[in-house]
Amino acid sequence: MFISNAYAQTAGAADASLMGNLTTFVPLILMFVVMYFLMIRPQQKRAKEQKAMMDALARGDEVVTAGGILGKVSKVTDIYVTVEVSTGTEIVVQKSAITTLLPKGTLKGL
Incomplete structure (x- = not known):
């Protein structure tokens, strides 16, 4: 039931x-x-x-590094890039630190 x-x-x-x-x-x-x-x-x-x-990357390119430094490439190797940040002042950075390739003529003072 x-x-x-x-x-x-x-x-x-x-x-x-x-x-x-x-x-x-x-x-x-x-x-x-x-x-x-x-x-x-x-x-x-x-x-x-x-x-x-x-x-x-080639010599004469204008770049921005990861640290915000702007400059022209003066020498390129397999791992490192030499960047001219001012007339006569060059720094060496790793290739991987280059973040942006700027158009030609962006940096007038170098």
Whole structure:
């Protein structure tokens, strides 16, 4: 009277639970896809552009270092760059410290 009848599950119910488990992972997968396109891919693109800029450094280029020092490149080696910050004053910095390549003619005093 107070107890209802119990019935066995059919095979169709097992397929529904598999689909339920799959739908719980969809938001997690979407989160990784969005993170890739918003964070990882742009960072890789910036790193590739920075490497290309460092490889293209040549004598006479006007640059900005990571410390904010502006100057003209007077000598380039594999690891180091000699930057002329003022007439007769040169500093040696690592190639990776060069952050920006300025357009020609930006620095008039050098």
